Amino acid sequence: MACKTKDLEKLLDVYALLTSTLDLKAVLTEVLNKAGAALKAEASNIMLLDAATGELVYEVALGEAGPRIMEQTRLKAGVGLSGWVAKNLRPLLVEDAYKDPRFFPGLDKKTGFHTKSVICVPLFAKEQLIGVAQVINKKDGAAFTPGDQVLFTRYCGVAAIAIDNSLLHGKALQQDRLQHDMRIAEEIQSASLPSDIPSIRNLRVECRSLACRYVAGDVVDITRLPDGRLAVLVADVSGKGVPAALFGAKFSADFEYLAQADPEGGALFNRLNAIVTKRSKRGIFITAVYAVIDPASGSVEFVNAGHLPPIIVGPAAGACRLAGASDNPPLGIMEDITYKSTRLTLATGERIVFMTDGVWDAKSPSGARLGPEKVNEILADCPELAVPRLMKAISRFTEGQALADDITVVGVGYGDYEERTFSSETKSLAQARKFVEKLALAHGFDDRNTGAILLALTEAVSNIIKHTYRMNPDEKIRIGVGRSPDQFSVHIRDWGDRQDPGRFVSRDLADIRPGGLGVRYIREVMDVVEFDDKLWDGNELHMLVRGKGNK
Amino acid sequence: MQIRTEIVEDGAPGRTVVITADGEVDMHESPRLRKALADSIGYRPAAVVVDLAGVTFIDSSGVATLVEAMKLAKAAGVALVLAGMIDKVKDVFALARLDKFFSLAATRQEALGV
Structure with a gap:
């Protein structure tokens, strides 16, 4: 009873490994170390199933012959005791391997190791085979017992979870990388x-x-x-x-x-x-x-x-x-x-x-x-x-x-349309007004109504300089002016961060304080004001005054 | 924008600082007007008259500058009068319903009471 409790305590230690690292090899090595110690085994290994070929691939091999076993890398489907376990999805307890016809002595020949007693257990994740684990030879020369098999199967449960976690993590990483690549592709395409x-x-x-x-x-x-x-x-x-x-x-x-x-x-x-x-x-x-x-x-x-x-x-x-x-x-x-x-x-x-x-x-x-x-x-x-x-x-x-x-x-x-591009310096405000003033007067607006249009223009461009470009003078602003018999339109384009139109609220006029008037002026002066945030880069404000001059 | 500041000792309100602005007041120019106003109010005259007769354009940054100065002047017990605004500049104050909030005079002379 005391022995069993001790075994369970050791098993709990193994579960703690699962949360300690994402390094699969490190977890599996620790699981085998602890299982090997509990079962007093000379050697142990874990092989993962290569679903594409059906082969078993050595992931970790411990014991004297471990490094040489790892050199073999993979075992063909159905070969040896582990191949039988992978095929039949059942654990195997063998007292003397050389008396079992399923045993493949080729590895012993290559490594110089002499296999006697073996426990070989299939590893499952979500009811699918993902690998095989085995412990080989008791240190005292005795054969493994059915009790040993039960204990080893428990250790293998932990190994299976670690492998499954690792595979999921790998898939998530791959997905992340793919998404990252797609975002770069999107940027490249946007730039074109x-x-x-x-x-x-x-x-x-x-x-x-x-x-x-x-x-x-x-x-x-x-x-x-x-x-x-x-x-x-x-x-x-x-x-x-x-x-x-x-x-x-x-x-x-x-x-x-x-x-x-x-x-x-x-x-x-x-x-x-x-x-x-x-x-x-x-x-x-x-x-x-x-x-x-x-x-x-x-x-x-x-x-x-x-x-x-x-x-x-x-x-x-x-x-x-x-x-x-x-x-x-x-x-x-x-x-x-x-x-x-x-x-x-x-x-x-x-x-x-x-x-x-x-x-x-x-x-x-x-x-x-x-x-x-x-x-x-x-x-x-x-x-x-x-x-x-x-x-x-x-x-x-x-x-x-x-x-x-x-x-x-x-x-x-x-139709009648002109546009100019200005730098995002505050001194561009006067230049932009000059450009639009000439066209507004030519359209037939009187000095006062032209002044109102220039006010809306100045407010809009000031907002871009201040809020969109955060006073960076090295950006650009394009102003387009369209004129048709019954309409005068101003389109102001920037290439800054996308702005949230919900942010553009005019303040209550009863609230007498500096600032917050720009949007109010634009809306009061223009018949139509539409903020366009559906460009792939930047923003555009469209402002229309109906009528042929003298609003 | 050109800004001139002068002190008139014999104005009706008493010692008065007259700030004369010419040209356009926008975000590029308003910081200089703001400084002239703050300096003048800090001088604690009886009144500050802002002669805007030569101002052909003002935007919300200019209006905000004057609103701020009005509050500063009130706190300092200094009268602030805006004088000589042309119609399209007056429109900008009217659009924000601020024409009632300021003391307005048709001319600099009217503001000085001379």
Whole structure:
């Protein structure tokens, strides 16, 4: 009885090992040391199952021959006593190994050890075999007893938990590493998205992109051509996640290279299609739309390869037309297709919107799809703010749920539009006012109303300098001013940390104290104020004054 | 922004510091106005007149500077008067309903009572 209590105490000590270290070898060595001492064994070892080959791999071997056993590394499936235990999932007590036909004497020959009595026990985790443990030869020369087997089985229970913990920990680490890699991939892909879109007079360009996983299969490219025209590519690689992103990254590089040589749509898509078709594996293909827009005339030459037709909204609220459906197949389906481009002309105040079908496929928590009708309605509701409002609507519709597909939206507004970029120094405030003042007066606002617009502008830019950039003077702020017969709009873009619009509250006017007035001024002066936090880098504030001057 | 400070001994309120600001008051400029106001109030005159006739633009940082000065002046027993604001500057005070909170004078002369 006293002996049994002592054995149990030793076993409790072994359990304490489980929480002391994550080093599997250290735990298993300790378990075998303690089991060996309790059973007075000459040698012991633990082998782990290699599930792929069925072989048993030595993890720890103690005793005189331990180092030489470890050199053998692995045992073929079914070989020897341990192979039998792994196959039959039953423990084994052998009094004299050389009298047992299942015994494999090869190891003894190699190591010079002489095996006599053996206890060999299978190790399980979640009812699956994970390895085999054995103790060999009693030091006093006697054979192991059934009592020894019971005790050793208990020690082996601890070893199994340690192995299972270690495997789980390894899997968690692997998962962590994978997630870390995916985050880096996401950063790399974000960095390749057009952030500082080229400034072209008369064209207001907006671009938004959301990945349904870490990385997206959507491709977007916005370039100012040497002749001053704007080239826009929006493409969607079939499938999602890493394969689509990799295929898209290569496509993007091919596009950049080929577009430099000849940016004209039809010929460009013919060459891209030949490359994509050759490279396509597992039926992967790309839908794409590519447009070249002339800021002088509003003319748009575009080619559509099986992509959603661009939507044209404005100039009046509610006006919406489709640029014509594609009669070209996607890229990568078959070679020797001649892609043809189409022409259209944007009227002043119109905005052409390119998007991937992830927008239509955005889903609400109840499973409803956003769909084309709703998308067109949102875009047409306020053409000047079509893109940011669409992104906000998607966010509201999905209620933060994971996206069903990647989403990319590019809007190009044609009309009277100018933008300038300023440094984030406080002295830029006066320069920014000068830029906007000239345009506000030209729009027809009188001195007083122009002053009000400049107040809103100054407050907004001051907030960026102070709060977003925390007075760092080395950042940049871009101010765009759009003018249409019934509207004057100011768009202020920064590249700082994403700001929480909930933070922008104007203070109670009864509370007379310095500060907190900026937001109040902006809201009092402007007819529409919308904060846009759906960019992938930075923020944008949109401010609109309705009417042609003299508010 | 240009700032000039002068002391008028024979103003109606008594010894008065007149701060004359010209140009635009925004976050870049308001720290200098703040210092001029704090120095003037610290001098403990009977009144401080801020002549804003030459100010063509003011933003919330400028308004905040004047609100702070008003509180400082009140605590020090110094009268603070804003003088000569043009309409679009006055609008900025009106938008924040602060036009009632300040003592306003149409001109520097009216503020000095001369």
